Amino acid sequence: MEETPRNLRTMLAEAKDTSELMVDLAYASVYFGDPDMAEEVDGLEQRMSDLVHDMRAVCVLAARSSKEAEGMSSVLQVISAIERIANDAVDIARIVTHKLGIPQQLVA
Template sequence: MLIQMKNMSELMVDLAYSALIFNNREIAEEVKYLEEKVDELYVRIQEESIKQAVDERNPEKALVIIRLATSIEAISDSAVQIADVVLRDIEPHPILRESIKESDITITIGRVSDKSILAGKTLGELNLASETGMWVIAIKRGKKWIFGPTENTRIEAGDILLAKGPIEGVPHFRKLCSGKDKKL
């Protein structure tokens, strides 16, 4: 559960910055929704670890776990605050948006054409992250979003991929999406 919480909090931070860069309410709302899930996990982790501490008559493990869970929960709260800038309709300054886009690790989007080698493959089959450095953190399919896709998520032609990675990986990623680059 702690690892699940860690993964969710990291996704939330990435999505919060994405919401800011693309001034996108839907992404910002997902961050708020994930916060509820993290809170539920947090409560469950506290319950389980205290129960176990009592059973095993050993408070130390519970202390570490709760301490870590509290820190992770705080990270997800910060992500909500970042997303909240978008939800409150405060227009982030274009310079700010540009500089987040131009930092070493950036977030980009790519539309998957029907000529793209990504179309029809799962993220697990592609190993996109280890081959190109780009992590798909969300997919927009038609009007729907898939947030935090797994290795079993299949990319379809027409998808818009939201990906995080090194800025020097962006051109290749976009060409993979458009179908210009035929090799990972």
């Protein structure tokens, strides 16, 4: 976790933007058959992993009572959903990086 505390709302917005970019790049890499775009998705995966770790740590530190812990539970579910989206984008990009390919008739 970083030395300077970050706002959870800001980190959630950054995670949302990053996962959205990952999905866009993953689909574009498949559509255009561009391995550079697919590699960029892999690069963003580490950034997303660090961000998810930091957000979870903030949630754990913020929950000081059982009522607060219940509230953080829903935030943790959102964080997990964002993480799944990012991981699925990586899986899509692997179609290009592992040269699995998609028939051109399905892409066009």
